[in-house]
Amino acid sequence: MEEKIILIWIAIWTILGYLIARLLFGIQNRWQRKNAIERSKHVIMWQINEKIAPILPWFPYNYKDLVFIGKWIDYIVFDWLSTGYLKQIVFLEIKSWNSNLNRNEAMIKYCLDNKKVYYDILRMRK
Numbered sequence: 001m002e003e004k005i006i007l008i009w010i011a012i013w014t015i016l017g018y019l020i021a022r023l024l025f026g027i028q029n030r031w032q033r034k035n036a037i038e039r040s041k042h043v044i045m046w047q048i049n050e051k052i053a054p055i056l057p058w059f060p061y062n063y064k065d066l067v068f069i070g071k072w073i074d075y076i077v078f079d080w081l082s083t084g085y086l087k088q089i090v091f092l093e094i095k096s097w098n099s100n101l102n103r104n105e106a107m108i109k110y111c112l113d114n115k116k117v118y119y120d121i122l123r124m125r126k
Contacts, residue, residue: 050074050094061090072104 054063054075064082066075077090091112093105101109111117 046096053094061092066092072108 050070051068053059054061054066061077061079062082065078065080067078068075073091074094075090075092077088077092078086079090080087091108093101095101
């Protein structure tokens, strides 16, 4: 008789544990989905901002002098090239007011700051 009672209690606690685990998993899953959607919205909005920035009145460069790269560097600016006089070449990264350079962007900035930049021509054979 005691064995049946013990088995019933084990079954009850097993079912109860399963239900609690399902509930907690469901709550966690909903939170993760909501969080992922929010992060995705911010990423998409920032990608749009990067592409809109050149047409804003305060943007310091002529949009005709820009080449969009989008990965590690947002734009290469050939400053004043559209007027026929190249003043400078600028590697431009657009960031929100509180964000920092990631590791790859920081390495690119380091190479540029230390003048480890070269011009190369690759000729293709027929």
